[in-house]
Amino acid sequence: xxxxxxxxxxxxxxxxxxxxxxxxxxxxxxxxxxxxxxxxxxxxxxxxxxxxxxxxxxxxxxxxxxxxxxxxxxxxxxxxxxxxxxxx
Numbered sequence: 001x002x003x004x005x006x007x008x009x010x011x012x013x014x015x016x017x018x019x020x021x022x023x024x025x026x027x028x029x030x031x032x033x034x035x036x037x038x039x040x041x042x043x044x045x046x047x048x049x050x051x052x053x054x055x056x057x058x059x060x061x062x063x064x065x066x067x068x069x070x071x072x073x074x075x076x077x078x079x080x081x082x083x084x085x086x087x088x
Contacts (some may be wrong), residue, residue: 003068004058005074006036020055034066035059 007016023035036055065081068074 001054001057001061002071002075004036004054005068007069011071028085033063 003012004020006012007014007019020036036058061078062081065074065077068077
């Protein structure tokens, strides 16, 4: 999740479009405004790619986590969200 945040936020010098595409149908009011497009998996091998494994987890995050101003802030918000989500 941290690497996805860094890619989408421009913290890495890699174009995120090499791995992901943003969802164009933002009519869904759930989630956040940086939802990733879930592409069709043509093979069993492809579903093990980084770009395929993280999409569902990223799309489940709330807007409050996604809009973190820094990587460290994102880490803290992500940990708090997962602790609450797991019932810890």
